[in-house]
Amino acid sequence: xxxxTVEKAALETRTTFFSDYREVEGVKLPHMVRxxxxxxxxxxxxxxxxxxxxxxxxxxxxxxxAAAGPDYRFAGGKTESTIPFQLxxxxxxxxxxxxxxxxxxxxxxxGGQNVMTPTLVKELGLxxxxxxxxxxxGEKSEDVGFTMVDALSVGDVTLDRQSFAVFALExxxxxxxxxxxxxxxxxxxxxxxxxxxYEKNRLTLTExxxxxxxxxxxxxxxxxxxxxxxxxxAIDGIPGVFDIDTGSRSSLSVNGPFAETHGLxxxxxxxxTAVTGWGVGGPSRGLVARAGELRLGTLVVKDVVTSLSLQTxxxxxxxxxxxxxxxxxxxxxNLVFExxxxxxxxxxxxxxxxxxxxxxxGMWVNREGSELVxxxxxxxxxxxxxxxxxxxxxxHVDDRPAVEIxxxxxxxxxxxxxxxxxxxxxxxxxxAEKGVNLVLKDLV
Numbered sequence: 001x002x003x004x005t006v007e008k009a010a011l012e013t014r015t016t017f018f019s020d021y022r023e024v025e026g027v028k029l030p031h032m033v034r035x036x037x038x039x040x041x042x043x044x045x046x047x048x049x050x051x052x053x054x055x056x057x058x059x060x061x062x063x064x065x066a067a068a069g070p071d072y073r074f075a076g077g078k079t080e081s082t083i084p085f086q087l088x089x090x091x092x093x094x095x096x097x098x099x100x101x102x103x104x105x106x107x108x109x110x111g112g113q114n115v116m117t118p119t120l121v122k123e124l125g126l127x128x129x130x131x132x133x134x135x136x137x138g139e140k141s142e143d144v145g146f147t148m149v150d151a152l153s154v155g156d157v158t159l160d161r162q163s164f165a166v167f168a169l170e171x172x173x174x175x176x177x178x179x180x181x182x183x184x185x186x187x188x189x190x191x192x193x194x195x196x197x198y199e200k201n202r203l204t205l206t207e208x209x210x211x212x213x214x215x216x217x218x219x220x221x222x223x224x225x226x227x228x229x230x231x232x233x234a235i236d237g238i239p240g241v242f243d244i245d246t247g248s249r250s251s252l253s254v255n256g257p258f259a260e261t262h263g264l265x266x267x268x269x270x271x272x273t274a275v276t277g278w279g280v281g282g283p284s285r286g287l288v289a290r291a292g293e294l295r296l297g298t299l300v301v302k303d304v305v306t307s308l309s310l311q312t313x314x315x316x317x318x319x320x321x322x323x324x325x326x327x328x329x330x331x332x333x334n335l336v337f338e339x340x341x342x343x344x345x346x347x348x349x350x351x352x353x354x355x356x357x358x359x360x361x362g363m364w365v366n367r368e369g370s371e372l373v374x375x376x377x378x379x380x381x382x383x384x385x386x387x388x389x390x391x392x393x394x395x396h397v398d399d400r401p402a403v404e405i406x407x408x409x410x411x412x413x414x415x416x417x418x419x420x421x422x423x424x425x426x427x428x429x430x431x432a433e434k435g436v437n438l439v440l441k442d443l444v
Contacts, residue, residue: 001028012037024051072159072191079210081155083203088408089176090249090327092196094203096184097153099124107183108203109247110194110337111228114164116182121147121166128166143168152188157205159188174367175278177407183247186227190339196246198331199349208340217336217347220297225321229337229344233296233322235306238262240322242296244344246335248326250277251305251356252294253286257319259308268306272443274378275364276307283376285310288358288444294329299346301329305356305444328356360440361414363388367407374427381443386436389429396426414440 005016014037018030033046074081085108086093095103098116101124106116121128128145145166152159164182173180193211195204222229222244229244240258253276254264270287277284286307294301305328309316316324332352336345362381363374372394377383394402397410405413413423421440426433 002030025053070191071161072157074207075156075158078156079207081157081205083155083205085201085203087198087201087327087331088178089411090331091176092203092246092327093178094154094184097151098149099151104181105178106181107247108196109183109185109245110189110196111243111245112183112185112247113227114162114182114184114187115167115169116147116164117169117180118145118166119170120181124149152184154184154188155203155205157192159191162187172279177367177411185247189337190227192339194337194339196330196335196337197349198327198334198351208338211338213336213338213345215345215347217333217345218297218299220299220344220346222342222344224342229342230321231296231344233294235264235291235295235322236267236293238264238322241320242322243324244296244330245324245326246330248277248324249328250307250324250326251328252291252323252325253277253284253307253309253316254323255316255318255321256309256311257317258322264308268308270308270444272362272378272381273310274359274362274381274443275376276309278364278366283364284314284316286316290356290444294325296325296346301332303356304329305358357415358442358444359411359414360417360419360442361438362441362443365394365407365410368393370403372402372407372410378443382439382441386425386438387434388425388427388436388438392427392429394425394427395433396424398424 001021002018004018007014014035017034020030020032021028022031029048029051031048035044083094086105092108093105094108096106097103104120118128126147126149128147130145147164147166149162149164150160152162169180169182192205193208195206197204220231222231224230225243230241231244232239233242234240235254259265265287268289268291270289272288273285274288275283276286276288286309289306289308291304291306292302294304311317332349332354333346334349361383362378363383364376365372366375367373374383374388374390374392374394377388377390396402397405402410417440419440419442423438423440425436425438427436
């Protein structure tokens with residue numbers, strides 16, 4: 001009799017244990033099953049209560065169900081709605097109303113799930129049910145519940161009865177520098193043709209039957225990796241498949257197994273090791289370099305900041321994809337996502353030839369309440385040279401209170417101001433204030 005099966009999946013190894021064997025009509029069958037990935041908190045248990053053999057099937061048992069009618073509507077008989085968005089830390093935030101309340105600024109991730117925080121669940125008077133395991137780019141797991149929203153409205157479109165995962169993402173607001181209520185993703189956008197205009201910060205949802213493309217953009221076919229668009233491409237001539245992720249702030253994140261298999265550390269010669277992002281499960285670290293060429297279908301992007309992931313858990317540890325293409329690359333184009341035809345159209349915009357820049361400060365800063373706190377310092381970078389240490393609290397920036405500039409404003413300065421720019425910081429360390437002079441520098 002089978003005791004267990006072991007299955008190695010992309011992000012975990014699942015073991016299924018079979019026990020409590022009982023004889024049913026001459027056949028011994030397990031009546032208890034336990035499925036685990038090593039984190040016992042999320043073990044799943046299945047108990048068999050009865051077994052019946054050769055039950056007659058009703059006529060039409062395997063027939064294709066009738067198609068359900070649309071669960072969305074455009075106001076006033078329209079077939080298109082355009083919504084402004086904010087681009088913060090390379091993340092798209094759109095205003096959404098839920099059950100008539102709001103608006104709430106939700107992050108737009110065209111390949112992710114609909115998610116809301118427990119705080120928002122409580123504010124809307126909803127209930128969260130279940131506690132499954134959730135993961136992201138970091139290495140930690142978090143509890144995930146589920147809830148249902150009767151009406152979700154974005155622009156002139158309203159969707160009925162939309163399910164949301166419930167994830168404790170409130171702390172992500174300290175990473176992003178803006179409040180985090182949740183996100184809208186694949187479950188919403190699969191219904192429409194979605195255009196993301198990174199040049200004018202506009203999102204357009206169009207009824208698929210009313211959409212015809214007559215532009216000159218590059219059409220790149222994709223397949224779905226679960227709900228994530230995935231395209232065939234290459235890094236400096238090395239072929240692989242890449243997730244297209246509007247929810248990522250980075251340019252190109254290469255999964256650890258792909259980088260290892262193809263010797264990318266030796267080929268790209270990364271100069272620094274740094275925190276390259278922060279998501280569900282905490283920070284992600286990588287070796288940062290530049291790829292000479294990224295190809296997506298027939299589209300070619302030159303000189304791309306590239307992180308070779310050092311994660312041993314989380315999405316960047318998967319051996320089945322080459323990596324993840326984020327907004328650092330995507331914002332050079334206006335994008336049209338056609339989920340029904342499984343294609344993305346890339347239209348070059350005014351950002352097409354803007355140089356790809358990695359953070360020039362050599363440190364990662366998060367928010368704690370109203371304070372800005374250094375959580376990581378890159379070895380050999382400008383922050384280390386200035387004497388800044390992890391744990392320092394930034395009080396003033398060029399004689400202005402840091403709280404006035406805010407985390408988003410500070411990150412923009414670190415990334416956009418020219419190499420050689422000197423920024424005066426006043427920090428608090430172990431109860432004593434100290435002035436430092438940070439000189440920005442290109443690290444890659």
